[in-house]
Amino acid sequence: MNILVVLRMIPDSAGELQLAEDGRGIDREWLDFQLNDFDDHALEEAILLKEGSGATVTAVAIGEGANRVLQMAAARGADEVIALQTEDDAMISSRTIAATIAATARAKSADLVLCGVQSTEDVFGQLAPYVGALLDWPHVSGTNRVLPDGAGLRVTQERGAGVAVTYEMALPAVLGVQTASKAPRYVSGSKLREASKTPIGRATLEPSGFERSAEIRELRLPTQGGSGEDLGNDAENVADRLVAILAANGLARK
Amino acid sequence: MTGWRARHYVSALANAPKVARFDQPLRRLEGVATAIGLHRKMLRKPLAGVLHAIIFISFFVLFTATIEAFGSRLFPGFSLALVGGETWIAGLQDFFAVLMLIGVGLALYQRYVLRPARFKGSSGSDAAIIYVLIVLIVGSLLFEAAARILGGADGSWRPVASWLAGLLGRIGVPAQETQEICYWLHVGAILAFLVYIPGSKHRHMFLAAPNIYFRNLEPRGAAPAVPRDRENPGVDKLAEFDWKQQLDLLSCTECGRCQAVCPAYAAGLPLSPKMLITDMRDALAAGPSALPLVGGVISEATLWACTTCRACMEECPVEIEHLPKIIDMRRHLVDEGRVSPGLQDALSNLTRLGNSMGKPSKMRARWTRELGFPVKDARSEPVDVLWFVGDYASYDPRVQEITRKVAELLNAAGVDFGILFDAERNSGNDVRRAGEEGLFETLAQSNIDAIGECTFNRIMTTDPHSLNALKNDYRHFGAAFEVLHYTALLAELIQAGKLDLAPVDGGKVTYHDPCYLGRYNGGFDAPRDLIRAAGYTLHDMPRCRENSFCCGAGGGRIWQSDDGVAERPSENRIREALSLGDIDYFVVACPKDKVMYTAAIDALGVADKLKVLDIAELLVPRPTRDTAPEAAGVDII
Incomplete structure (x- = not known):
């Protein structure tokens, strides 16, 4: 099995988001970037499959800090790592990268593409279906367990109300991973240091192939409405204020 | 046979990896002399120390009897009589034989009557066997001498044996046979003991001295x-x-x-x-x-x-x-990646951002915003004191106030100081002790590089953990900084008359020695001097200074869950402080302690009885025109 994993770098949500000058994007210059959590699970699922049935794993990373994350992927067991060059300070749009992911999958003779089910910049989870459509491969999103099953896979997908459904899937396929079968492992500093010598391949972005059907007109940060009150960050005062507010609204008695 | 029984150990040690422990022989010998000769650590527990000292000294005196016992039969004609074997040595043997039995009596009393909890899990049979063997060896020694006296030997140097001889005489045992039986019992017990030692904890008779050396x-x-x-x-x-x-x-x-x-x-x-x-x-x-x-x-x-x-x-x-x-x-x-989820989170955050909380580096110096004066960026201008603030003091809202208090004290004393802003990383002290050597190296190298860019005379840390890493661990990378804890710097400033305090008529307080300030780096006195200088009366807890009891946060524990904890160490410690009686404040000198003990006091529900204060919170500078903080607030960052 040849597995391709997609690793997207997204803005650190602990940072302060500010709009870019044109009001159509986030000012990315002062933000820290981190690996999309779902993609981390996709990587772990790939490594678990490799350990379970001897696959080769190719990791493709996109965005600021890609090299660091690729070293981590190599330390965890990825066989080949590739940094996809994108425009600086541009949002990673699933529409834009899907064609390149599909092309890379073909070039690497991949028979399984794994990516996170969504990211903060793809909350509708479009990457996996896009790639599936471009490759004309079957696709399942929201997986929480992937096991090798003969020549194919046994894939468990999470649905509402705690219902889980299990598919038998033939390869090739594309999966949007929600959680890996096991939590992503810790990779030690000494292994990271060793992996820092891993050669990182380069790939350039291919034209997306999708017709542009809509454009972003305006991006708005959440505005503070009149119904909220900032209680500050002093724990003792906050606790007192909370108790007072709850008491004043008849929700608690002192 | 003894050698054969020890062969596994000898081969294990012979094949073990090397380590350099042969330098400074005089200093090493001196340590052995105080540890064994003076029983320095042993006497911290008086009963155990005294009884061990009795058995220890008696053993050496009675060893002369062992030499005689073996010498006299192996080499016919051998005797210690020439050097006093029948006179003063005999007297000492007689006396110390009784003393040895008293020592064993005390040991029996300690182990079977007092039964200290520390013996839980120790081998009971090892202890019992040695008591029996000692009593056998010493008893047979005394009775052999008694039988000899009964047979006509001079007993003037052996009062106890003479007294026993009287007893034997009254019972009417044959002198010659009794002496022979006791002799072989004595020799047999010694040989049994010798064979028994390598498989028992009594190996320490031979190994304690080299291990200390x-x-x-x-x-x-x-x-x-x-x-x-x-x-x-x-x-x-x-x-x-x-x-x-x-x-x-x-x-x-x-x-x-x-x-x-x-x-x-x-x-x-x-x-x-x-x-x-x-x-x-x-x-x-x-x-x-x-x-x-x-x-x-x-x-x-x-x-x-x-x-x-x-x-x-x-x-x-x-x-x-x-x-x-x-x-x-x-x-x-x-x-192998076998770490708990809490530790994994912290280590991943440290790998990614250089702090365990997962906060952006750019927010590290945000606490300075609410100061009434700007803090120098040590990366861009020379400073006297480079302040390594640390994660908790920088990011934790409960500690930031203390951090600002320290800044105000430094400012009041006219100290020229600066910080590293977003270039500072976690010092790696607890990362290293959690076993993450690779990450420790990355963090340490990053800090050493950042510090290397600055011009300064000394480094001050808020956190004793950072103090330890910068002062001791960083030497591994050839970085030798002069590093001191803020309590040491503040005490020095008061001593030099640069920081003028307005002492209060403070109440009674107790002080918790942080492990990495006290036990690790000997910082016991400066915090106590500061407490007194601030006008408070210090009442130490029973476990203080070298014997301080850890809050439970060190070595990466603060990043892990409390699963399986019956009583948190921090709560155990707060109970100890409460048992002192009328204590107003539980004074600390480590940011983690502020967090740990505030939580412990809340958990115990004793917030009305005791409050946790950092030493910096006790210190109030005397307001003067010269040192009053400048009113002009300058926004930085």
Whole structure:
């Protein structure tokens, strides 16, 4: 099995988001970037499959800090790592990268593409279906367990109300991973240091192939409405204020 | 036979990795002399210390009897009579034989009547066997002498034996036969003892002195680096421990002093420093087995329970080094990715952002915004004091106020100081002790590079953990900084008259010695001087200074869950403070302590009785026109 994993770098949500000058994007210059959590699970699922049935794993990373994350992927067991060059300070749009992911999958003779089910910049989870459509491969999103099953896979997908459904899937396929079968492992500093010598391949972005059907007109940060009150960050005062507010609204008695 | 019984140990030590412990012979000998000659650590427990000293001295005196016993029969004509064997030596033997029996009596009283908890888990049979053997050896010695006196020998130097001879005479036993029986009983018991020693904790009679001699003379705060020729960062086999680490295992006396002071053991966690050593010792004695060392002989839960407070090593009378073993085995776990979710989160955050909280670096110096004056960026202008603030003091809202208080005190004293802003990283002290050597190296190198860009005279830290790393661990990279804790700098400023305090008529307070300030770096007095200078009366807890009891946060414990904890060490400590009576404040000098003890007081519901204050919060500068903080607020960052 040849597995391709997609690793997207997204803005650190602990940072302060500010709009870019044109009001159509986030000012990315002062933000820290981190690996999309779902993609981390996709990587772990790939490594678990490799350990379970001897696959080769190719990791493709996109965005600021890609090299660091690729070293981590190599330390965890990825066989080949590739940094996809994108425009600086541009949002990673699933529409834009899907064609390149599909092309890379073909070039690497991949028979399984794994990516996170969504990211903060793809909350509708479009990457996996896009790639599936471009490759004309079957696709399942929201997986929480992937096991090798003969020549194919046994894939468990999470649905509402705690219902889980299990598919038998033939390869090739594309999966949007929600959680890996096991939590992503810790990779030690000494292994990271060793992996820092891993050669990182380069790939350039291919034209997306999708017709542009809509454009972003305006991006708005959440505005503070009149119904909220900032209680500050002093724990003792906050606790007192909370108790007072709850008491004043008849929700608690002192 | 004794040698044959010890052969496993000899070959284990001979094949163990090397470690340099042969330097500074005089300093090493001096340590042996105070540890054994003066029983320095032994006497911290008076009864145990005195009884051990009695048995110890008596053993040496009575050894002359052993020489006589063997000498006289192996070499006919051999006698100590020429040097006083029948006179003063005989008198000493007579006296010390009785003293030895008194010593054994005290030991019996301690072990079977007082029954201190520290003996829990120690071998009961080892103790019982030695009592029987000593009584046999000494008893037979006395009776042999008595029988000789009964047979006509001079008893004037042996009053006790003479008295016994009287008894024997009254019973009417034959002198010659009794003497013969007692002689062989004596010799037989000694030989039995000799054969028995290598398989028992009484090996320490031979190994305590070498183990103390070969003790670690490096600064207490420097965790041992990974040896260059070791393949993996950690240790997963006993044979991978160097010979001194293995000698430690063989030297353990099972006295349990380490267990009695261990915060993890007191908390009900599955760690006893004593059993850690004896479990590994038994595995070493048993030879190669299928059971792995890490996760087999020693469980993972045992290894993660340690706070690295160093109380066990401070207490051990034979200088056993528990921590290097724990850290080396943790290194193996970390290298294999076997870490708890809490620790994984913290280590991942540290890898990614340089702090355990997962906060952006750019927010590290945000606490300075609410100061009434700007803080210098040490990266862009020279400063006298480079302040290494640390994670908790920078990011934790409960500690930021103290951080600002320290800044105000420095400002009031006219200290020219600056910080590293977003270039500072976690010092790596607890990362290293959690076994993450690779990440520690990355963090340390990053800090050393950042500090190297600055012009300064001294480094001050808020956190004792950072103090320890910068002062001791960073030497591993050739970085020798002059580093001091803020309590030391403030005490110095008061001494020099630069910081003028307005002392209050303060009440009674107690002070908690942080492990990494006190036990590790000897910072016991400056905090106490500051408390007194501020106008408070200090009432120390029973466990203070070197014997301070850890809050439970060190060595990466603060990043892990409290699962399995019966009583948190911090709550145990607050109870100790409450037992002092009328104490107003529980004074601390470590950001983690503020967090830990505030939580403990809340958990115990005693916020009305005791409040946690950092030393900086006690200090109020005397307002003067010169030192009043400038009113003009300058916005920085």
